[in-house]
Amino acid sequence: MGDYDFRAAFAFEKAIFSLSGYYQRQAGFSSLIICAIASLITIAQFLSMVMQIIVAGNDLTVLSETLLFFMTHFTYMCKLVNLLFYKSKLLHIEDLLSRPRFYGFSQNELTIIKDGIEATNTVANLFRIFCVLACIAYGLVPYLDHTKAMALPLPGWLPYDTTKYYYPTYFFQMVAVSITASVNSTIDILTWKLITIASVQFDILKRKLKDLDYKLETTSLQIQFKTCVKHHKEIVNYVKNVEKTFSKGIFIQFFASVIVICFAGFLIIITPVLSMQFLYLTLYFMCMISQVAIYCWYGHYVMTTSDEIGQDFYMSNWYESDVAFRKDIIIFMERVKKPVTFTAGNFITLSLVTLTRILRSSYSYVAVLQHLYNEV
Secondary structure (H helix, E strand, C coil), X not given: CECCCHHHHHHHHHHHHHHCCCCCXXXXXXXXXXXXXXXXXXXHHHHHHHHHHHHHCCCHHHHHHXXXXXXHHHXXXXXXXXXXXXXXXXXXXXXXXXXXXXXXXXXXXXXXXXXXXXXXXXXXXXXXXXXXXXXXXXXXXXXXXXXXXXXXXXXXXXXXXXXXXXXXXXXXXXXXHXXXXXXXXXXXXXXHHHHHHHHHHHHHHHHHHHHXXXXXXXXXXXXXXXXXXXXXXXXXXXXXXXXXXXXXXXXXXXXXXXXXXXXXXXXXXXXXXXXXXXXXXXXXXXXXXXXXXXXXXXXXXXXXXXXXXXXXXHCCCHHHCCHHHHHHHHHHHHHCCCCCXXXXXXXXXXXXXXXXXXXXHHHHHHHHHHHHHHHC
């Protein structure tokens, strides 16, 4: 038997949150100062974009570019507020993972856990690379795109001549976009890892149920079976806590993703292919697509793994147990008939079907924008 501390799976994400002052069990004075500074920078950039939307008027190109970043910024702020509001829930999730039910694994089970966590780490690292490349591309635009000399990385209205204070403003916006990209991506990755933990726990439970020797004496068998039932109950409770903590933030992300993917796709269509703007818009578009796709993928995987419990259980030699024990089996089989789902806003199921609906809706809105653009 071996142990695996699931809290170590998201230790890096906790470190980023702690560095930005947003997530600590006991926040010190320095953390509060850092948190206040980061929040003020984020709010200032957000207000700048709001003013830009107001003054943009009927310029569809400027309005589209501004709304693209505005929705991303707005979504990030909502997800951050949601995380801070449910901070105690997140701490409770950490405590759940320290319970005995989530410790003590065989070598095969440890392999399942490590493979699942490593796969998610790979996805997380690739997503981070996309985010970093997108930030770098936006920062290099004023230097590589001669049509945008002295331009700022982000759209926004400012109450002064930016050419006089270009470098301080440039630095401010790069700090703002770096904070948004790092913390926003960290919230996403933390959610994916917590969902992955539920998936690997269901995989372990399936193995335990399948490996039970139903020829054993009834008392011994019931003890092992009850352990599996309690394990299932713990996993379901864990999923409910994770869902309650992140569900609202994911719902806002899905709603905004339709708009962001729509405007990003529209700007890619009307932008020359060999321009620097086309490059950073493409990187940004890929980040947005992958962000919502990964949510749906991991949500779908939880649903399928929990749904397979009954199937794997049925493939074991349960029929060799005595009649009295089979009654317990029937009750458990009825309980696991309904798959465990992870929802956004408590009504949108995270699944591949939801992903196709989001992409279909975004494509429809892109077609409408292109039609309006051609008529102008």
